[in-house]
Amino acid sequence: MTLLLSCYELGHQPLSLAWPLAFLDEAGLAATAVDLSISPFPKSEAKRAKFVCIAAPMHTALRLGVEAARRVREINPNAHICFYGLYAWLNRDYLLSEGLADSLLAGEVERPLLAQIQAVLSGEPVMVVADPIMARQSFPIPKRASLPGLPEYAHYMHKGTAVPAGYVEASRGCLHTCRHCPIVPVYDGRFFIIPLETVMADIRQQVKAGARHITFGDPDFLNGPGHALNIARALRAEFPGLTFDFTVKVEHILRHRDKFPELAALGSAFVVSAFESVSETVLARLGKGHTVSDMETALNILAQAGIAVQPTWVAFTPWTTLADYLAMLDWIRRRGLIPHVPTVQYAVRLLIPPQSALLAENEDAGWLGALDAANFSYAWRHPDPRLDELHQAVSQVAEQMGDGDPLAVFAEIERLAYGMDGRTPPADPLLNLFQPAPPRLSENWFC
């Protein structure tokens, strides 16, 4: 039998299971899928499985996936374990050398994964590791019936209510090549459209299962703006009460500014946008393709359209000075954005995974350490030790105060950051320009 495991996907019902299940179903192959973020480790299925697939689309998922692989090895040493997804491919050397994986796939993986399963089940040899797969696939409708129901997953929260949120992807990969992004070593500036009919059929089945809001999980919804608008129009026409959110880069907010009023009218409640830093140096180092002044313009475009923004940050990088961190807090404070920024964002520290595009140009940098393979990233130390100390302290606040009152959390982070600089935080009261709280999901975005 075949066992598919997912570990963590930001609180969404995992497409990394629903899509392979659909491809297997089309081929007449049965499989059991378990989302370990909700369900316990399936001991008896793992014992019987001939093929175990482990999804690793992000860092946290891989960490949990490695634990799952160790458990599978312990109780069923003969099972073939295939890791798939971005982080699987980036960390392939570690996964193979530790004996955790027998094969690895990344990119457009579902059809190759099916071929791999068929080969193992019939005793044929399989490819251990392939280059990222960039072949266009024809997509069946994701198969969600055997997965935990939407009430178990992230909810859309607004005006004191929380309703189940569905999750779809209208495209995969990304047109852009920001240097810190784990998508880049795999997709290298390419993206693939999911046909409108497939996306709508997936939305339809999730609405039937209780979804009252849809998250478009594309790395950037406006990589294909015409496609995105067509889907948003189709969604509105069929489900007039449904709201949605999507991720979009600052550059795209500016380039497609004329589309935002229509997106708002079609039901766009909020967007997640990677602002990253208020330092032009850091933005340039990350290759973001936007400036701080572009961030201001993006805020205005979204405010005029009536779409809330959830800005995300890489708060700590080797190039971020203490003055930059304080400037970021000041920028957020002055724009009344405190309730829009999830606490975890103040503690995000640059991750440099193996194969990162940042490695080549920083190989001689004094701050860059050795590969910490078991933690799937390169070690680095800030040239100013106060920043590493501040990161530790802010991470603790994020952990302890988490989803507490955003103003209280922000005040505590300000106290720590200004204190690190021997100063006291600004005396002006913290602004909360948004009552009630802006719309968001119950599970916050982070990478």
Ligand code: SF4
């Ligand atoms: S950070 Fe966003 S825009 Fe940049 S490459 Fe990654 S997904 Fe694309």
